[in-house]
Amino acid sequence: MSEEAKPGLEMNWRAVIAAWLRGMARGYAVVVLLAFGGSLVIGLAILAALGVSPGQAAQVMLSGAFGSRMAIGDTLIFMTPRLMTALAALIAIRCGFYNLGGEGQLQLGAIGAVLPATMLPPSWGHLLLPLSLLSGAVFGAVWGLIPAALKLWRGTNEIIVTLMMNFIGIYLVKYLVEGPLQPAGSNFNMSAQVASGARLPLLLAGTQLHLGVVLALVLAAALWALLYHTTYGVKLRAAGLSPRAARLQGMPLSRLILSSMGISGAIAGLGGAIEVLGVQYRLIEGFSSDFGFDGLAVALLGGLEPLGSVVVALYFGAINSGTIALQSVLSIPAAIALVLSGLPIVLLAVIQGYRFMKGRI
Amino acid sequence: MKAKPFLALTAVTKSFVPGFPVLQDVSLGFRKGEVHAILGENGAGKSTLLNILFGMHQADAGGILLAGREVVHHSPADAIANRIGMVHQHFKLVRSFTVAENLRLAAPPAIRPSLRRHADIARLAKGFGLDIDPRAVVASLPLSMQQRVEILKALINQAELILFDEPTTILNPAEIEAFYAVLRQIAAEGRAVVVVTHHLNEVIAHAQHASVIRRGQLISSGPVAGRAREDFVREMVGHEVDLSAPLPNSGLGRGAAELSLRDVTLAPTPSSSGLKHMSLDVHAGEVVGIAGVEGNGQRELFDIVAGLRRPDAGSVQARRQHADGRPVAGLVPEDRHQEGLVLDLPVSVNLLLNKIGEAPYARGGRLMHGKITAQAERMRADSDVRARSVHVTPRILSGGNQQKIVLARALNEDAAIVVVYQPTRGLDVAASEEVLRRLRAAANAGKAVLFISSNLDEIMRISDRIVIFYAGQAVGEVGRDASRAAVGALMTGGAHA
Ligand SMILES: Nc1ncnc2c1ncn2[C@@H]1O[C@H](COP(=O)(O)OP(=O)(O)OP(=O)(O)O)[C@@H](O)[C@H]1O
Ligand SMILES: [Mg+2]
Numbered sequence: 001m002s003e004e005a006k007p008g009l010e011m012n013w014r015a016v017i018a019a020w021l022r023g024m025a026r027g028y029a030v031v032v033l034l035a036f037g038g039s040l041v042i043g044l045a046i047l048a049a050l051g052v053s054p055g056q057a058a059q060v061m062l063s064g065a066f067g068s069r070m071a072i073g074d075t076l077i078f079m080t081p082r083l084m085t086a087l088a089a090l091i092a093i094r095c096g097f098y099n100l101g102g103e104g105q106l107q108l109g110a111i112g113a114v115l116p117a118t119m120l121p122p123s124w125g126h127l128l129l130p131l132s133l134l135s136g137a138v139f140g141a142v143w144g145l146i147p148a149a150l151k152l153w154r155g156t157n158e159i160i161v162t163l164m165m166n167f168i169g170i171y172l173v174k175y176l177v178e179g180p181l182q183p184a185g186s187n188f189n190m191s192a193q194v195a196s197g198a199r200l201p202l203l204l205a206g207t208q209l210h211l212g213v214v215l216a217l218v219l220a221a222a223l224w225a226l227l228y229h230t231t232y233g234v235k236l237r238a239a240g241l242s243p244r245a246a247r248l249q250g251m252p253l254s255r256l257i258l259s260s261m262g263i264s265g266a267i268a269g270l271g272g273a274i275e276v277l278g279v280q281y282r283l284i285e286g287f288s289s290d291f292g293f294d295g296l297a298v299a300l301l302g303g304l305e306p307l308g309s310v311v312v313a314l315y316f317g318a319i320n321s322g323t324i325a326l327q328s329v330l331s332i333p334a335a336i337a338l339v340l341s342g343l344p345i346v347l348l349a350v351i352q353g354y355r356f357m358k359g360r361i
Numbered sequence: 362m363k364a365k366p367f368l369a370l371t372a373v374t375k376s377f378v379p380g381f382p383v384l385q386d387v388s389l390g391f392r393k394g395e396v397h398a399i400l401g402e403n404g405a406g407k408s409t410l411l412n413i414l415f416g417m418h419q420a421d422a423g424g425i426l427l428a429g430r431e432v433v434h435h436s437p438a439d440a441i442a443n444r445i446g447m448v449h450q451h452f453k454l455v456r457s458f459t460v461a462e463n464l465r466l467a468a469p470p471a472i473r474p475s476l477r478r479h480a481d482i483a484r485l486a487k488g489f490g491l492d493i494d495p496r497a498v499v500a501s502l503p504l505s506m507q508q509r510v511e512i513l514k515a516l517i518n519q520a521e522l523i524l525f526d527e528p529t530t531i532l533n534p535a536e537i538e539a540f541y542a543v544l545r546q547i548a549a550e551g552r553a554v555v556v557v558t559h560h561l562n563e564v565i566a567h568a569q570h571a572s573v574i575r576r577g578q579l580i581s582s583g584p585v586a587g588r589a590r591e592d593f594v595r596e597m598v599g600h601e602v603d604l605s606a607p608l609p610n611s612g613l614g615r616g617a618a619e620l621s622l623r624d625v626t627l628a629p630t631p632s633s634s635g636l637k638h639m640s641l642d643v644h645a646g647e648v649v650g651i652a653g654v655e656g657n658g659q660r661e662l663f664d665i666v667a668g669l670r671r672p673d674a675g676s677v678q679a680r681r682q683h684a685d686g687r688p689v690a691g692l693v694p695e696d697r698h699q700e701g702l703v704l705d706l707p708v709s710v711n712l713l714l715n716k717i718g719e720a721p722y723a724r725g726g727r728l729m730h731g732k733i734t735a736q737a738e739r740m741r742a743d744s745d746v747r748a749r750s751v752h753v754t755p756r757i758l759s760g761g762n763q764q765k766i767v768l769a770r771a772l773n774e775d776a777a778i779v780v781v782y783q784p785t786r787g788l789d790v791a792a793s794e795e796v797l798r799r800l801r802a803a804a805n806a807g808k809a810v811l812f813i814s815s816n817l818d819e820i821m822r823i824s825d826r827i828v829i830f831y832a833g834q835a836v837g838e839v840g841r842d843a844s845r846a847a848v849g850a851l852m853t854g855g856a857h858a
Contacts, residue, residue, distance in 0.1 A: 230726050231718040234710060242703040248667060248694055249715045250683060 028303055031351050032344075035301070036315060039343035046339065052330055064325020065318035073207025074324075077279060079317030081106070081288070083216045084271025085295020086302065086309040087223055088264045092144075094227065094304055095260035096240035101147060101162030102268045103292025104169030105140040109269025111173060112139025113276045114181070114191050114283040117198035128198035133273050140269015141262045143169065148261035152254050166292065174285050181283060191283040200278035210278035217310065219267060224306040236260055268292065297345055316341055365429070366390025367553045368414070368445070368522050373423035375409060377757070378749060383409050385577045386423070391522060391553040396544055398564040398585070399557045401574035402597055402789040403761020404747040407557045408450070410574070411524045414555075415447040416440040446515025447524040450760065451698070452507050454499045460510050461495040467514040476517070489516055490543045504531040505540075512543065522553040527760070529558055530787050533655050533815055541567040559789050561590045573597055598791045608797055608823050610841075611805040615825070616645030617680070619777045619809035620666065620688060625675035627661050627833075634833035636661050639675070641828065641835065643809040645777060648801065650824030651813040653852050658833040659813050660695070663782045666811065667692050679778060690778035691715075691771030695786075701767040702755045709737035709751040711766050712773070744769035745795075760787040768796060772803055779803055780811045785819060797823050817848065 044054040065075050085102040092099035113136035117128055124131075147161040174189070181191040200210040227233040238246040239256045247253055271291065280287050298316055302308030323337035369390040376382040384406045391397050401407050412418045414425065416434030425432050427443055434440045437447070454463050465476050476482055482495040491509045499507055508528060515523045525544075529537045544567065548554045558564060564571055564585060572582035573596040580596045594602050620643040629635030636658050643649045651659055664670040665677055668687030679688030694700035702711050713722055713733055721732045737751040746765045748758050755763050764787055771779055781800065785793040801823055804810045814820050820827055821843075829837045829851040837851040 229728050229730075231723040231728060232726060234706070234717055234728060238703045238706060238710070238714065241705050242699065244696075244700045245703050245714070248669065248692055248700050250668075250685075250687065 031348065032301060032303070032308075032312075034351060035344040035347040038347045039340055042343055043336065043340045047332065047336070050332065052332060057326060057330065057332070060325050060329050061322030064329075065322040069204060070207050071321060071325075073204055073209035074321040075314070075317040076209055076213045077317070078320035079313045080213045080216045080278075081271050081275055081291040082294045082298050082316050083220065083309060083313035084274065085268050085292050086298035086313055087216070087219055087295075087306060088140075088144075088268035088271065089296045089299040090302070090304045090306065090309060091223060091227075091236075091267070092260050092264035093299065094240045095236045095256055096243055097148065097151075097257050097261055097264075098159050099144065099147070099162050099261060099264050100159055100296060101144065101165050101169075101292070102264075102271075102295045103288065103290065104162070104166035105143045105265045105268035106272035106275075106288055106292050107166075107169035107173050108143040108265075109136035109140035109272030110276045110283055110287065111176060111272075112136040112269060113198075113273030114194060117194035117277060118181070118192045120195070122195040122197060124195075125197040128195055129200065129277065132194070132198045132277055133270060136273025136276070137266040137270045140272065141266040143269070144261045144265020145258065148258050152257060173283060173287075177283055177285050189285040193281050194277060198277055199281060200274065208279070210274075212274035212278040215270070215274065219270075220306040220310050227306070232259075268295070271295075294341070297341070301344055301348060315344075364392050364394075366426075367393045367428060369426040370410075370414070371423050371426060373410070373413060373420045373425075375406075375413060375418065375420050381749060383577050384413075384420075384574075387574070387577075387579045388423075389572055389579065389582055391555055392570070393521065393551050393553045394548055395570050396548050396554045396556060396568045398568035398571040399555060399574065400559075400561070400564065400571060400593055400597055402576075403765075403787075403792055404576075404759040405574045405597075405789075406577045407574060408526055408759065411447060411526055411555070411557065414440065414522075414524060415445060441518050441520075444519055444521040445524065446518055446520030446522070448508065448511040448515065448526070448528060450526045450528075450530070452504075452511055454507060454510055456498075456500040458499060459495065460493055460497050460499060460502075463499060463510055464495075464513055464517060468517050472517060485517075486513055489513070490546050505533075505536040508532075508540070509543075512547075516547070520552065522555065523547065525554070525556045527557050527559070527787060529560060529563060537563065559787070559793075561593055561790065564593065565590065575599060594790055597789065602791050602794060604790060604794065605822075606794070608801040610648075610801070610825055611646060613646060615647040616807065618642040618644050619680050620690075620811065621676075621678045622665070623676045623678070625665060625672040625677065627665070627670070628673055629833060633661060634658050636665070636672070637832075637834045639833075639835060643778065643811050645807050645809050646804055647825040648804045648810040648812050648823050650820035650827040651811065651830055652817055652820050652827050652848055653815075653830030655815050657830040659782070659815075659830060661833070662830075663694065663780060663813060666690065666778075666780050667694070681777060688778055689776040690780050691773070691776050693767050693771045693779075693781040693784045695782040697760075697763055697767055697787075702763060704756040705754050707752050708741070708746070708748050708755055708758070708766060709733050711755055712737045712740050712751070712770055715770060716773075740769045740773060745792075761789055761792055764788055765792065768799070772799060777807070778809050778811070780813070782813045783815065784812070785814075785816065793819070817845065817852075821845065821848070 044058060047057045048054045064071055066072055085106060088102050088105065089099060113132040116135050117132040120128060143165065147158050147165060150156040150161055151158045177189045177191055183192045200212050203209045203211060227237065235251050236256055239251055239253050243253055275287055276283055294316060298309050298312045302312040319337050319340045323334045326332045326336060327334040371388050373384055373387045374382060375384040387410065399407050409418060413420050416437045416439050425434065432443055455466065461479055461482050464482060465473055468476055479495040486493050491513060493506060493509050499510060529540060532540055544554055556568065568585050571585045573580040573593060575597060590604065594604065622639055622641040625636055625639040627636040634657050651662065653659060665672055666688060677688065681689040683689060698704060710717060713736060716722055722729055734751060741748065741751055744765045747762050755766060768784060785796050788796060797819060800810055800812065812820060812823060825841060827839050827843065827848060828835050829848060831852065831854045839848060
């Protein structure tokens with residue numbers, strides 16, 4: 001993660017491209033491209049083994065992901081939660097705190113959003129949306145602060161605590177939608193619909209694309225600026241890279257960990273809120289298809305960089321919509337998506353491991 | 362007629378960045394049975410040379426001749442196969458494994474069976490003069506013992522040429538003697554030994570052949586016999602350097618106490634002597650040297666003054682303190698990689714790490730990159746940090762240049778107190794002189810300097826007062842004109858003052 005000091009504050013295209021080129025120079029971007037390219041090739045080879053013409057499969061996937069307004073909308077909808085959880089993961093990990101709890105924080109965020117969105121009087125209208133988003137972020141932040149506090153004051157291992165708290169979050173949602181939040185007389189494990197004033201506005205006619213995607217992209221840019229252009233960001237990176245050196249220069253390690261976990265949990269929580277307010281309009285058991293875990297993968301593949309995560313999350317979104325098309329057009333199980341999103345990680349680990357053994361990194 | 366070299370470099374040239382050659386046209390030969398010292402300033406290219414031999418880097422031009430035959434080392438595996446071993450400055454051991462496990466891991470399959478029993482390993486090690494407990498977990502061993510594991514790794518791989526990169530910087534004087542005894546034996550058994558070091562006394566006492574590199578070029582290569590320290594220094598630096606120039610104090614006497622420790626006590630642990638009723642004042646305008654055998658409370662003193670640990674009893678007072686009670690002080694810690702630097706942030710940020718949140722480097726929480734770069738450039742020029750730019754990371758700098766960054770930051774602090782711990786470790790002779798000169802000048806300009814070191818010569822030259830540590834206690838204090846023998850006796854607990 002070595003890097004050069006960033007020149008100005010303005011986020012212009014030149015700066016973005018320059019940042020990518022620097023990444024290229026380090027060889028990382030090339031490695032990631034290899035990993036993704038390799039995964040697609042292997043994935044298509046698997047399809048060929050299943051008796052599907054790879055050319056046809058590739059075409060179906062491409063058009064399913066980007067071929068129409070509707071396809072692009074789906075891809076971006078699928079990208080959004082993974083980008084949110086990736087941003088959540090990377091801000092904590094860059095501070096040296098291995099937050100594997102994005103899934104749980106996302107679940108809590110969904111609960112936080114659905115409470116005001118279903119309980120407050122619908123007459124509050126459009127005030128409900130910011131209130132519900134805020135509430136989701138706060139719920140996620142609290143869920144993130146618990147393992148941070150436990151580590152700082154009781155010395156617990158954050159990897160275990162964050163991981164286990166995911167399950168508490170998932171089962172909390174299950175409990176709520178089977179009980180307290182289930183509308184009277186309903187047999188479905190879901191809450192009531194959120195008030196229309198609490199819903200994220202749609203962006204693109206003829207699609208379900210909602211404002212959440214814009215929120216996620218703005219957040220990615222904001223995190224980039226935070227990391228590279230603020231004193232908070234440079235302290236956070238110093239603490240993550242070399243806690244002992246940071247501490248010797250008087251940097252408040254505990255406060256940095258607490259605040260970064262607060263931010264991390266809030267972002268993941270916001271991700272959950274966006275799913276409830278933009279996609280499902282209810283709290284539903286199993287609404288997240290492991291977005292929290294996908295987010296970790298996205299963040300790591302993206303080099304723990306906000307901008308890298310945007311690109312990787314887009315790939316994950318495209319795989320998601322592309323394989324749905326595969327399923328409906330060619331009747332290939334959409335589980336192939338798991339292969340295509342898992343393979344880059346395996347290939348990345350193999351390539352980096354090879355480079356490491358060869359002494360190149 | 363001298364024997365033919367076992368291994369030779371022919372006109373090796375290397376640059377990491379086009380246009381900035383690190384080695385130029387270097388030709389060198391290493392003979393069996395000899396200890397061959399490589400000397401040069403920080404950043405001269407010594408480590409790079411060793412790394413090329415060991416296959417970690419590849420030369421851009423030139424090559425390696427092994428017993429007269431051209432060989433290419435694409436990776437350390439190739440070098441090991443050609444019977445070359447290397448003991449790096451930062452050890453490559455699995456810290457959670459035992460000594461025996463580390464050795465088995467490194468051994469070629471054919472040899473592994475002979476390492477199955479702990480007793481066999483112990484016997485093998487003893488045969489090389491390297492006593493070690495094969496059951497010990499590496500992380501629990503002192504650095505001198507970890508170094509032995511590295512040497513054993515090379516020997517088990519039947520290395521005929523062993524490369525050492527600054528092996529003695531981590532050793533105390535007694536360990537250094539033991540180390541060279543091992544080297545003599547290894548060489549006498551018919552191996553070639555190459556040692557990079559900054560300590561000319563070691564070269565004169567223990568090496569048969571010495572080569573000097575200056576800014577990537579070979580200046581000389583020949584027998585050590587008949588040569589003096591000054592000759593080597595002149596060749597390394599390119600001009601005369603007075604290695605015993607006096608470091609006079611200002612003559613104005615000392616000012617108010619800037620730092621006061623009263624009755625500071627830290628409980629001892631198995632790995633530390635703790636501190637016992639330590640009382641110490643450091644005044645403006647003076648350098649107080651802390652002498653003692655390593656491990657007698659020096660680390661604990663540094664940690665307490667730096668605010669890394671709180672005393673169990675007693676008080677630490679400074680005229681200026683941070684909000685959390687830590688003394689405001691410029692700090693040079695012992696471990697530059699873990700505590701001194703953030704190796705993966707730019708040099709500019711490292712130079713200003715203690716001020717990065719303050720004006721003018723930050724405004725309203727925003728980093729002022731222009732101001733940071735400008736000030737970092739100034740500090741880099743002042744301290745002669747040889748880096749291509751302040752935007753590179755310290756990770757790619759030579760060890761000596763890394764240390765210069767840490768020192769530049771400590772002296773740039775507007776704090777009245779400067780606390781240094783082994784400040785010249787890994788620095789070349791000229792750079793060491795420069796560090797001592799700068800610290801003395803800082804004291805003469807009114808700073809209070811606490812100088813903790815295991816290098817008694819330096820302590821004696823720079824200090825106004827020397828406090829001697831033994832078993833966590835200050836067992837004596839002597840002035841500028843004390844004799845070495847008197848200090849030495851106190852250091853070993855011989856005579857209590
Ligand atoms: N991977 C790298 N990328 C770029 N520059 C490098 C790299 N490794 C070393 N250098 C540069 O090569 C030069 C020589 O470095 P080297 O480590 O060989 O010096 P050295 O003689 O061992 O110094 P020291 O005594 O301080 O250890 C330095 O200027 C260093 O910054
Ligand atoms: Mg070196």
